[in-house]
Amino acid sequence: MNTGEDIGGLRKITDFTRLISLFILSIHFYMSCYLAFKIWGxxxxxxxxxxxxxxxxxxxxxxxxxKLATLLCLAVSLLGVKGRKDEKIRKKNIVMYMVTGLVFYFIAGIVFLLGFEARLTAGLYIMVTTTGYLLMLSGGAMLSRLIKASINTDVFNSENETFPQEERLLENEYSINLPAKYSLKGKIRNSYINIINPFRGLLVTGTPGSGKSRVRVIL
Known part of the structure; x- marks a missing residue:
């Protein structure tokens, strides 16, 4: 069963993987532009x-x-991007972001062949590579959302709006326990409405036909 903890754990893993990609890229910048970093102190x-x-x-x-290791970690982190319906996402835009990002990302090394001063070379290399990385990040995020949204057959987003409910029977001397059923990710599951302290005031709410009168009679 997918719960909020599972989703939160997946988000932490993807965020951590993206941080690893940034760490690898930062170390690469430090090593390849060491002379400039030394001049900058x-x-x-x-x-x-x-x-x-x-x-x-x-x-x-x-x-x-x-760079390939950074790109691999970035791709893995994008697998956890949640799909969402967005009419502004176009395949043409995704291709443009991805292709432009890849070109910038891998062609940035040419600046070392231009014979510029060390600090200028380092600045240009870091700027062009980072631009390519961000473009691929944006394009990959849009691609992941588009793929997940396209395979989602839940038109009204009913499954994503469900959430886990109390399935344990919590009893005491005065408790009122009402068996119930609820839908979670397309499956009907058994649950309990546990009123642990019925001596307090209770507010029963719900849409028409949800059984508010039945609950009032039972109570």
Whole structure:
């Protein structure tokens, strides 16, 4: 059964995966633009030792490997994006975002061949790569929403509006326990309306025909 805790856990996993992608990309920037960071005064001995140990994993060899690892983590994080109906999402826009982002993301390394000063080269490389990353993030999020919305057969969003209810029978000496049924994710489940302290004032609400009069008679 999918509960709010399951959805919250999935969201935390996807957010953490996206943070991993940003971490890999940040370390890549630090290593590939180290001279510029040193000129800016953003280097430190402990940071250099940490980055050196991380680089021994082989994940940051060259320009392509860390970028592909970042892209993989980003793609995994987008799997948890919840679909929603949005008439503004167009396939043409998704393709434009994704293609433009990929071009910016992978072509940014050309700036190292232009012979600019170290700080300018680093600034351009980080800016172009980050722009590509954000474009792919936006396009991927729209693509994930479009796919999940297209496979959703619940036109009126009834399933997404259901929520878990109390299924335990909670009894005491004075409790009133009414068996009930409710729908959750397309399945009918048994539940209980547990009135633990009937001596307090009770407010019974509901739409016409929901059984308010029956509850009042029982009480």
């Amino acid at each position: 953003f280097t430190a001995g402990i940071t250099d030792r940490l980055v050196l140990n991380i680089s021994r994993t082989g994940l940051f060899d060259g320009f392509l490997v860390p």
